[in-house]
Amino acid sequence: MANRRPSERRGSSRRSSTAQFESRRPSIDPSRLVPMDKVSHIGGSDDFNVVFVGAGNIMFGSDEGPWNHSFRFEHKLGPRLKVVALIDPAIERATAVLQKKCDSFVVSAYQGTRVFKTLDDFVRNMNPRDKPRAIIVGTPPMYRGSLKPGRDLELQILQHFPGVAMFIEKPIATGPEDEIHEGFKIAKMISDSHTVCSVGYMLRYLKAVQMMKQIIDENNLTVMSTIARYACAYESIAKPDWWDKSKSAGPVIEQGTHFCDLSRYFGGEVDIDSVHAHSLEWDENAGRLSKIAVDESKIAPENRIPRVTSAVWKYDNGAVGNFTHIVALQGHNYSCEFEVYADGYSLKLVNPYVQPVLYVRKPGDDNETTIRFADDDPFFSEVSNLIDVIEDIEEDPEASQILSSYEDAVRTYELTWAIRKATERSRVARLKTIPEAVTE
Incomplete structure (x- = not known):
């Protein structure tokens, strides 16, 4: 064993x-x-x-x-x-x-x-x-x-x-x-x-993401670390269920899942027992938000979502993963970044949902190369590849592939739940040491 x-x-x-x-x-x-x-x-x-x-x-x-x-x-x-x-x-x-x-x-x-x-x-x-x-x-x-x-x-x-x-x-x-x-x-x-x-x-189908995979594969790199950050514009989220963990399961499971999935796509399988996380909750001073679009008082206190979730874990190959989800921005635009590090290389993907930009640093050059992807549509790419697989029209089996199987998706779901449970455990442990913790 x-x-x-x-x-x-x-x-x-x-x-x-x-x-x-x-x-x-x-x-x-x-x-x-x-x-x-x-x-x-x-x-x-x-x-x-x-x-x-x-x-x-x-x-x-x-x-x-x-x-x-x-x-x-x-x-x-x-x-x-x-x-x-x-x-x-x-x-x-x-x-x-x-x-x-x-x-x-x-x-x-x-x-x-x-x-x-x-x-x-x-x-x-x-x-x-x-x-x-x-x-x-x-x-x-x-x-x-x-x-x-x-x-x-x-x-x-x-x-x-x-x-x-x-x-x-x-x-x-x-x-x-x-x-x-x-x-x-x-x-x-x-x-x-x-x-x-x-x-x-669909983020797996981003041209920038596939270029990152190509760099890793062509240079026979082993990923050392993945770092993901997802900051949402909470002011524009007016769906009451999103703010209720009993209905949405929380922002990491419902929204941050894309970046947890990208983390696994590059880092490999996660040792679930190694997941540790902390959260900033709604009833802490730093967690009070001023422009929530729903009436949060109608949601049971135990079901209100965290404002910040920060997690770290080990991949099975020894690499380290990190993910932070933040409910802090106002307006409409989100701020999202995903980084991968390997020996001599850093690959940083910025703004993947709208106008993806990839920053690449390679051995022998301290400067980053900037690559922009103004006309990419990962939604179309995932549909296109699915239909090509159904039609079996490609002679080259590598030409059209489904990049996220159902089993793969369950593993991402498992990771997001592990992060949520880790935050709940750390919150309970902290409250035991702070009896005067702030409540509503």
């Missing part, structure tokens, strides 16, 4: 036979990540049936961010795209967004779309010709990632549509910590069924 890796000593029973991930994860030649406006839609004359599960912002866009999966599918598939069903319990919302599509130039993709409240409703009323080739899941994470009825969307898809490709938004769940093992079971079911499945960690 002593010769086994730290992550294996934690309990290998929950890890599948394919779980020996290394830091050299699947990557794509950055030159192949072409902007959406430089790509023609995929060829062919047969219809490509798709089911959209969820009629919210992630699927159809909003003013709050660049997400809009339907737009990317329309561009990738062109007239081949046929959205056979839109599934959302909010029928009026689904009908409204569908009408907008039918009133636009992409009407051919939506003129036959039917709206259903549940996946079961669609299955009961599905015509054989409407069998989907891909099911795109953009529902809130509380409805998936579990084996419990009502929160087992992946299992429903596997049961009703065996072999049909899936795209699942991140995080894979926001359920209680003791259900993480259910996520690993779902991952094994997906893997065992040979179902194509991609999870929406």
Whole structure:
């Protein structure tokens, strides 16, 4: 037992036979990540049936961010795209967004779309010709990632549509910590069924990120440290559930998950037992915010989110990871940076969500090289690669790859939960030493 890796000593029973991930994860030649406006839609004359599960912002866009999966599918598939069903319990919302599509130039993709409240409703009323080739899941994470009825969307898809490709938004769940093992079971079911499945960690598809991977691989580097910082503009977050840990699971699990995932993408597997973290909470003097867009007094004190979370851990190869999530900025723009260090090299990614900039320092030069990526669209790249894998159109198997499998996404979810639990443990320990701690 002593010769086994730290992550294996934690309990290998929950890890599948394919779980020996290394830091050299699947990557794509950055030159192949072409902007959406430089790509023609995929060829062919047969219809490509798709089911959209969820009629919210992630699927159809909003003013709050660049997400809009339907737009990317329309561009990738062109007239081949046929959205056979839109599934959302909010029928009026689904009908409204569908009408907008039918009133636009992409009407051919939506003129036959039917709206259903549940996946079961669609299955009961599905015509054989409407069998989907891909099911795109953009529902809130509380409805998936579990084996419990009502929160087992992946299992429903596997049961009703065996072999049909899936795209699942991140995080894979926001359920209680003791259900993480259910996520690993779902991952094994997906893997065992040979179902194509991609999870929406789109930052892996950034051209800058793939250039970082290319530098590491070409120079045979071993990552020594990853440092991630995510500072959100809390003033523009008006969704009450986001501020309630009982609903969103907290900002690290719901929002910071992207940077925890990037950390694992470069650093490799995390020794979960090594995770230590501290938080600045809402009831501490430094945690009082002046421009919260919701009435936080309506949220139970124990469910209010931390203002700062800072975590450190060891990777299985000995490298060190660090992540800080901050709820402090006002206005609209976030401030996010991600750094990777290896012998002689520093790679720093700045502003990955909007206008990514990569700063590279190499041996023999104390100055950094600045590389800007003004026209990159990782949302399109993840959709494009998923469809290419489904279509199996590339002769080169390295050309199109899914960079985040379901099992990989569960491991990121596990890390974010470990960070939250570590902050809760450190808070309890600190309060024991400060009986006069400030309360509301």
